Amino acid sequence: MVTTRFAAAAKLYRQGRLSQYLLLLACLAGVTGLLASRALIALSPLVGVAAALTNPDLRRQWARYKKLRTVWFPALLYGFWWVSAVYTSDWTVWRHEVYRQLPLLGVPLAFGLSVPLSARQRQWVAGGFLGGTALVALGTIARYAQQHTFTNDTFGLGPSLPSITGIFHIHFSLMLALAALVGGVFLYTRKSAPDFQRLLAAGAVLICVGALHILAYRTGLLVFYAILCIDTLVVLLFRRRWVLGLGLLLLLLLGPPAAYHTLPAVRNRVAATLFDIEQFTLHHDINNYSLSKRLAAWHTALALVRQQPWVGVAPADVRSAMMAQYAQHSFGLLPANRVMIHNQYLHQLVGGGVLGLSLWLLVLFGPLLQPGRWQNAYVYHFLLLHAVAILADSLLELQISFNLFVFCYGFLLVAAERRWLTDSLAESYMLESS
Known part of the structure; x- marks a missing residue:
């Protein structure tokens, strides 16, 4: 019985179906997790990485994977957290965020290396x-x-x-x-x-x-x-x-x-x-008014930007820097009501300065600089939705919205660029053969 099951699993592996089924399972778990179960959100990227590692054509796909710009954009954003270790002071937050933001690497890896989903599975x-x-x-x-x-x-x-x-x-x-x-x-x-x-x-x-x-x-x-x-x-x-x-x-x-x-x-x-x-x-008195508190937070954040415009206060130090600035000008807010920035653009500017904001803009708008690769209305709507939504909140700082962005980024952008690259290579091969 064990030998039969092993042989069946080996056959699925050689056919690439094991990798594809694992990727489908990761996607369905991710969707379910976003809607109903936080535990599945954490497990979904792990299953996706397993799908990538079980691709029987992994070596050749790795060579193609390195050509995907959509996997490099979030990798650069994640890498900035490691660079910020040079000047951060809140090591507890830094260590937590380096772990929490691993899906910036893992999810593009899953969609870039696994056997792609079929049109019906998508x-x-x-x-x-x-x-x-x-x-x-x-x-x-x-x-x-x-x-x-x-x-x-x-x-x-x-x-x-x-x-x-x-x-x-x-x-x-x-x-x-x-x-x-x-x-x-x-x-x-x-x-x-x-x-x-x-x-x-x-x-x-x-x-x-x-x-x-x-x-x-x-x-x-x-x-x-x-x-x-x-x-x-x-x-x-x-x-x-x-x-x-x-x-x-x-x-x-x-x-x-x-x-x-x-x-x-x-x-x-x-x-x-x-x-x-x-x-x-x-x-x-604005202690009981959410939008007024956000306006106060934006003013507080802009004060920090003027102090550290190029590399920011360090991504891990944003909260402590904001609280220190509130202590100088509180807008009449009690400590419990001194909220964070609620604007992702401004949040990136405070934490990483012009450099950190540029990396985030590269993730969000970089794909739009390659119009030939994105003949896809889903991609445009997803990017525009987040470009507008992050005006009102710092969505990358909250786990469920962070996972929503990363999952859709992999499912829509990485997968779309991979299909474009595969089609381009196939077309080039046919031209060379003829």
Whole structure:
């Protein structure tokens, strides 16, 4: 029995199916982990690395892997943490972050070296994320309906309802926006897909967009309408798809007013947001106002940038530097209310200066400098979503949003560049043969 199982495993290994199945398992575990189980998030990259190591064509794939720019960009960002050891002072945080950010290396390694997923398997993963997010959204809407009076009242104080699986509202709102965009791109690009798939995708998109509005998630709505605005401009000005473009423009113009006049949560959130910002501009007590505290954090961070503009205070020292700067100018905030930066661009600038920010921009926008490699609407929407979202929060500093970014980066960008490189090499070989 043992010999038979070993022979079967050896056959799967030689065929490359073991590596492919492990990568599929890692992807499904990653999606499940993002939506429901933090433990699976930690295990997913390990399974992905195992998938890479079990590729029977590992030696040749390694030579190609080194040509992938999308694996070098995050590697350089990770390497900066090691360089910062020269001038960091908070060694406890430094050691923790060097370990926590290992997926910047491991996830691109998995997608760059494993036997690639088939088109159908990739659809399973994307469909699992879209459908799973929609189901969690439905459950969260149901919880909101049970306590909507209390929830609407709390919107005046700032907090939002987390998902039923315990995902913090900012991260969940990004998942909703990303799922809606993924489903929208699928409906636009896969018009030949079976009707039941398109119907399910359309239903999931409606649920995710509806949840963003019903639950009044500010960050998710900011991202969704910013990307919708960009899509509208692209469709009208460059694609010249007038019917689709006008439809998107109509949604862009009517969606926010309709939500404001029909959903109490949206009205309360808008009123609370304006009142919140007013407290900061009028120099009132801002201890109980989230946006005002963020504005104070941005001012505090900019003061640190002026002191250390080129290499920053060291990535591991950002919190201690912020608290020290608050001690000099507190904006009237009690120690418990002195929040961190809540802007990834500014966070990178404080921790790593111009050098650290440049490396982050290389990760985020570097792929867009190679347009020939990215004939892929999913890639563009993913990058634009995060480019907008990190204006409102330091997403790389929180584990679930960090893993969301790294997983999608590997699944979309690394895999796409690898397919492009494989096709280019095959085309070159055919030309040489002829």
